[in-house]
Amino acid sequence: MSGTPGLFISFEGIDGSGKSTQVGLLEDRLRAQGQSCLRTREPGGSLGAEEIRRLLVEGTPDRWSAETEILLFTAARRDHLETLIEPALAAGQTVITDRFADSTRVYQGATRGDLRGTVDQLHTLMIKREPDLTIIIDIDPNVALTRGLARGSGEDRFEDFGLSFQEKLRAGFLALAEAEPRCHVINGAQTPDEIAKDVWALISPRL
Ligand code: ADP
Ligand code: TYD
Numbered sequence: 001m002s003g004t005p006g007l008f009i010s011f012e013g014i015d016g017s018g019k020s021t022q023v024g025l026l027e028d029r030l031r032a033q034g035q036s037c038l039r040t041r042e043p044g045g046s047l048g049a050e051e052i053r054r055l056l057v058e059g060t061p062d063r064w065s066a067e068t069e070i071l072l073f074t075a076a077r078r079d080h081l082e083t084l085i086e087p088a089l090a091a092g093q094t095v096i097t098d099r100f101a102d103s104t105r106v107y108q109g110a111t112r113g114d115l116r117g118t119v120d121q122l123h124t125l126m127i128k129r130e131p132d133l134t135i136i137i138d139i140d141p142n143v144a145l146t147r148g149l150a151r152g153s154g155e156d157r158f159e160d161f162g163l164s165f166q167e168k169l170r171a172g173f174l175a176l177a178e179a180e181p182r183c184h185v186i187n188g189a190q191t192p193d194e195i196a197k198d199v200w201a202l203i204s205p206r207l
Helices: 019-032 047-057 066-090 101-108 116-126 141-151 163-179 192-206
Strands: 008-012 037-041 094-098 133-138 183-187
Touching: 008 019, 008 101, 019 037, 019 094, 019 133, 019 192, 037 066, 047 066, 066 094, 066 101, 066 116, 101 116, 101 163, 133 163, 133 192, 141 163, 163 183, 183 192
Parallel strands: 008 094, 008 133, 037 094, 133 183
Antiparallel strands: none
16 A cells, blocks of 8 residues: 555547547556556446446436436446546556546536536535546547447447537536636647647656
8 A cells, every 4th residue: 555645537529529548548647657547437336336336328308307317426436436546546546437427417407507616515515536537538529429430339328418418518618617727628629649748747757
């Protein structure tokens, strides 16, 4: 067990923006340097949270109200944090997560009515922790939607909300970045290697 807590990094952005690709590239780079790291994702990551994930990402767009979604995402996050993220950070591992609480702030907080206050209250009550560093991959929703739907993963419930929903999400993430110094925006229209270079320039000084 290391005495120093690990660095907690989140990747955020609209569906199909290239987060998972960058999380994978960063994990490879850290491991190549002999760094101990944990790669994870939300919704999911831990056993219990992966069960909740299935309820959230499959089915029709109107399956849950925005309020019910906030509760389910927060329940999944609490399990993820307790059972996976906090123990890894305490052991000195770098934790890289594909989405965290900023996704709830943007997806549930600002896109279907103004529920940001509810999201913030639940976060304060149940989650508390923020990442040390958040990377927002910014991309035109037209490009991202084509990439995302092309995957055909059966987990397209949020993509199925449509293009104007994705445009609201993009604006929501950019507004969040303006307000939060821990958030850094990277241009997602570049090649994967170019994006990875920008990511590394932000992360390497903090390791
Ligand atoms: P997300 O995790 O944000 O949904 P992914 O990393 O899964 O995004 O990428 C969505 C799709 O776009 C995948 O098919 C992936 O291979 C492709 N992709 C990822 N990054 C890029 C990029 N920089 N340029 C072109 N295609 C990309
Ligand atoms: P994810 O698997 O990251 O989707 P993608 O690879 O398409 O970006 O996340 C599944 C969906 O869940 C995604 O559309 C975003 C949504 N989501 C929320 O609405 N709120 C949240 O708090 C989180 C973590 C995800």
